[in-house]
Amino acid sequence: MNNNIKRSWAEPYKMKMVELLKMTTPAHRKKALAEAGYNTFLLRSEDVYIDLLTDSGTSAMSDQQWAGMMTGDEAYAGSRNYYHLEEVVRTIYGYKYLIPTHQGRGAENILSKILIKKGDIIPGNMYFTTTRLHQELAGGKFEDIIIDEAHDSESEFPFKGNVDLNKLEKLINKYGAKKIPYVSIATSVNMAGGQPISMKNLKELRALTKKHGIRIIHDMTRVAENAYFIQQREKGYEHKSIKQIVLEINSYTDGATMSAKKDALVNIGGFLAVNEWDVFEEARNMVVVYEGLHTYGGLAGRDMEAMAIGIGESVNDDHIKARVGQVIYLGERMIDYGVPIVKPIGGHGIFVDAKKFLPHIPQDNFPAQTLASEIYLDSGVRTMERGIVSAGRKANGENYYPKLELVRFTIPRRVYTQAHMDVIAESAGRVYEKRNKVKGLKMVYEPKYLRFFQAKFEKLS
Numbered sequence: 001m002n003n004n005i006k007r008s009w010a011e012p013y014k015m016k017m018v019e020l021l022k023m024t025t026p027a028h029r030k031k032a033l034a035e036a037g038y039n040t041f042l043l044r045s046e047d048v049y050i051d052l053l054t055d056s057g058t059s060a061m062s063d064q065q066w067a068g069m070m071t072g073d074e075a076y077a078g079s080r081n082y083y084h085l086e087e088v089v090r091t092i093y094g095y096k097y098l099i100p101t102h103q104g105r106g107a108e109n110i111l112s113k114i115l116i117k118k119g120d121i122i123p124g125n126m127y128f129t130t131t132r133l134h135q136e137l138a139g140g141k142f143e144d145i146i147i148d149e150a151h152d153s154e155s156e157f158p159f160k161g162n163v164d165l166n167k168l169e170k171l172i173n174k175y176g177a178k179k180i181p182y183v184s185i186a187t188s189v190n191m192a193g194g195q196p197i198s199m200k201n202l203k204e205l206r207a208l209t210k211k212h213g214i215r216i217i218h219d220m221t222r223v224a225e226n227a228y229f230i231q232q233r234e235k236g237y238e239h240k241s242i243k244q245i246v247l248e249i250n251s252y253t254d255g256a257t258m259s260a261k262k263d264a265l266v267n268i269g270g271f272l273a274v275n276e277w278d279v280f281e282e283a284r285n286m287v288v289v290y291e292g293l294h295t296y297g298g299l300a301g302r303d304m305e306a307m308a309i310g311i312g313e314s315v316n317d318d319h320i321k322a323r324v325g326q327v328i329y330l331g332e333r334m335i336d337y338g339v340p341i342v343k344p345i346g347g348h349g350i351f352v353d354a355k356k357f358l359p360h361i362p363q364d365n366f367p368a369q370t371l372a373s374e375i376y377l378d379s380g381v382r383t384m385e386r387g388i389v390s391a392g393r394k395a396n397g398e399n400y401y402p403k404l405e406l407v408r409f410t411i412p413r414r415v416y417t418q419a420h421m422d423v424i425a426e427s428a429g430r431v432y433e434k435r436n437k438v439k440g441l442k443m444v445y446e447p448k449y450l451r452f453f454q455a456k457f458e459k460l461s
């Protein structure tokens with residue numbers, strides 16, 4: 001009897017077209033990395049073997065999506081693909097009114113301009129770079145109300161994306177509900193490592209905000225991945241489908257901004273969705289200024305069609321199980337090699353703890369930047385720094401010294417195979433074995449804004 005043999009899952013798709021990868025030699029990578037100033041952002045994509053820089057816009061579309069692109073209705077006004085997308089946003093996401101935008105930040109811009117007045121406070125479960133910037137540009141101030149566990153790489157709490165309701169109540173008491181146009185809630189909190197918020201927490205948050213007449217605006221960029229963690233971890237949801245869970249999550253919120261470049265499986269696109277007619281009317285007017293007419297919002301008809309189909313595929317149970325399953329598989333292989341990673345494993349990537357990996361390198365010599373360089377040198381795998389370089393400088397010119405010094409291995413959706421995951425984990429394992437010999441970096445060029453994109457480094461001898 002073979003009853004003891006486990007039942008593995010595999011990718012729920014097969015390949016019809018492939019993109020050939022360039023295989024590089026160690027000598028080639030050494031040269032390419034030195035030319036890039038030891039900054040993975042400055043590498044040419046051609047010199048990269050497996051690209052884990054981001055999961056944004058890097059998904060593989062399905063044959064159905066590609067076929068849908070051929071049905072693009074490129075009329076300036078009233079494209080049929082807009083109406084298809086509107087119907088999908090209503091039935092799958094449960095929001096009433098749709099305003100398409102070129103990507104997530106386009107929606108953030110419009111929403112922030114409409115809802116935020118100068119001096120307003122916008123509480124949220126951890127900041128996101130573009131979201132916070134648009135809130136600030138509109139005159140608001142972001143306040144972090146995520147639970148403390150989210151800032152602790154050691155904590156294995158299953159819902160590190162949860163809101164600390166006490167922190168929110170304190171803000172309401174201090175500023176008054178009138179100063180808080182909405183609470184900004186992300187599902188699968190990116191900056192915390194893709195950590196989910198629980199349904200229970202969302203329900204409690206809805207009750208509290210309702211009492212004070214405060215909206216909840218949902219950054220739903222990774223809602224399907226969050227739904228998967230609720231299905232796996234939260235009591236009462238184990239038999240619900242991802243589709244049902246996504247609808248329930250959204251039902252506790254009043255509107256959403258979406259970067260469709262993540263969960264929704266397209267290379268470009270996004271939208272703003274709201275339930276209030278007044279807000280919709282203003283947004284529909286404003287989108288004309290910044291993006292394009294309200295029935296295309298900076299997108300081609302074919303882009304909206306690919307998005308409409310991608311949204312449907314993104315809430316399929318088999319898809320999301322394989323998507324998050326691949327990330328978890330990679331994390332577990334890394335743990336096998338002793339590589340220190342942030343736990344629990346999140347939905348869109350593995351975050352390696354560079355302070356623990358390279359304890360002999362002081363933060364001033366950029367342990368995470370160094371580790372990202374070493375991984376590239378070893379195997380051609382491109383990752384990115386999320387540590388002191390990304391954190392930048394304070395107004396007084398001093399460096400921020402963030403608690404977390406991480407290297408992010410972000411997994412594009414449906415792009416790489418399990419064998420690629422093995423290669424990635426082995427590379428991390430190999431660098432870990434020789435970690436004591438790894439030397440840090442010094443910064444030799446520092447741009448003024450968002451320095452992590454363009455800074456250059458040299459190896460310490």
Ligand SMILES: *Cc1c(COP(=O)(O)O)cnc(C)c1O
Nearest residue numbers: 103104105128130190221259261
């Ligand atoms: C990517 C992202 C955004 C911004 O979306 P863009 O499409 O890059 O403009 C906003 N919020 C979260 C959580 C994201 O991951």
